[in-house]
Amino acid sequence: MASSIRVRSTSNGDITEVQALIQHPMDTGLVKDSKGEVIPAHFIQQLKFECNGKDVFVADWGTAVSKDPYVKFSFKGAKKGDDLKISWTDNKGGSDTTTAKIA
Amino acid sequence: MTTTTGPHPTRRLILQGAAGVALLGLGNLPFGAAPARAAANDKYPEEAFKLKNEADAIKALYGKTVEPSDKVKLDAPEIAENGGVVPISVTTTLDKVTSISFFVAENPNALAASYRIPDGTLPAVANRLKMAKTTNVTAIVEADGKLYSATKEVKVTVGGCGG
Numbered sequence: 298m299a300s301s302i303r304v305r306s307t308s309n310g311d312i313t314e315v316q317a318l319i320q321h322p323m324d325t326g327l328v329k330d331s332k333g334e335v336i337p338a339h340f341i342q343q344l345k346f347e348c349n350g351k352d353v354f355v356a357d358w359g360t361a362v363s364k365d366p367y368v369k370f371s372f373k374g375a376k377k378g379d380d381l382k383i384s385w386t387d388n389k390g391g392s393d394t395t396t397a398k399i400a
Numbered sequence: 401m402t403t404t405t406g407p408h409p410t411r412r413l414i415l416q417g418a419a420g421v422a423l424l425g426l427g428n429l430p431f432g433a434a435p436a437r438a439a440a441n442d443k444y445p446e447e448a449f450k451l452k453n454e455a456d457a458i459k460a461l462y463g464k465t466v467e468p469s470d471k472v473k474l475d476a477p478e479i480a481e482n483g484g485v486v487p488i489s490v491t492t493t494l495d496k497v498t499s500i501s502f503f504v505a506e507n508p509n510a511l512a513a514s515y516r517i518p519d520g521t522l523p524a525v526a527n528r529l530k531m532a533k534t535t536n537v538t539a540i541v542e543a544d545g546k547l548y549s550a551t552k553e554v555k556v557t558v559g560g561c562g563g
Contacts, residue, residue: 312522325508325530327508342444342446343444351518352516352518353518353520353521354515354516354517354518354521355442355515355516355518356513356514356515356516356527357444357445357449357513357514357515357516358512358513358514359449359509359511359512359513360449360508360509360530361504361507361509361511361512361513361529361530361531362512362513362527362528362529362530363484363485363486363528363529363530364484364485366527366528367526367527367528368525368526368527369489369525369526369527370515370521370522370524370525370526371521371522371524372520372521372522373520373521373522374520
């Protein structure tokens with residue numbers, strides 16, 4: 298199965314810039330479908346980036362994060378070729394993990 | 401959901417104490433459910449995300465007062481045509497940043513996202529949020545144990561609750 302996480306991480310020597318795009322409905326639990334039934338809340342609660350055994354960025358999300366969330370940040374201390382591990386968990390116990398090489 | 405509603409004021413006092421203790425590296429064992437970010441715990445701050453009011457959410461997340469600062473740069477559009485996808489980013493020149501959070505004042509739940517910034521990560525985040533209607537977006541930066549904020553009004557032409 299294709300990963301829900303798309304990530305681009307590039308190093309300019311000192312700083313590594315990370316952009317991630319995740320496929321997820323991020324349902325708020327406030328919206329009704331065409332039959333008038335409420336679509337239950339379904340959203341990512343935590344998204345974690347790890348590099349060289351250390352958390353470099355942790356996102357805690359509520360329902361107000363847009364569908365198919367995007368996030369961008371930068372960190373120091375990694376070099377080209379290092380692995381960046383990305384994982385998320387949602388409110389229904391779903392999760393996904395992927396690893397990207399820093400380019 | 402049936403846990404007590406009574407002792408809120410006291411609990412907050414306790415939380416503030418717990419946060420202080422945690423900063424000293426002594427942990428906060430008796431207050432494992434402490435929502436305060438300052439405690440640097442790994443837990444998802446579920447309670448703060450459920451609160452409707454912005455002030456309450458800030459209190460639950462941080463338990464501290466916030467001061468506006470021009471060192472926090474909040475970048476958001478003047479007008480968002482689609483409230484479902486509003487690109488918002490924040491950068492700051494402050495030192496020792498440990499977390500950055502985003503609040504949308506009149507959303508059903510004010511707290512939108514909260515990011516932990518470990519040592520070595522730059523204090524800048526870009527993301528996309530939903531906005532129910534025209535309202536203020538506030539970014540809060542926690543730096544060296546204090547809270548700094550920047551606020552900007554974003555006009556929303558189509559609300560974001562319909563997805």
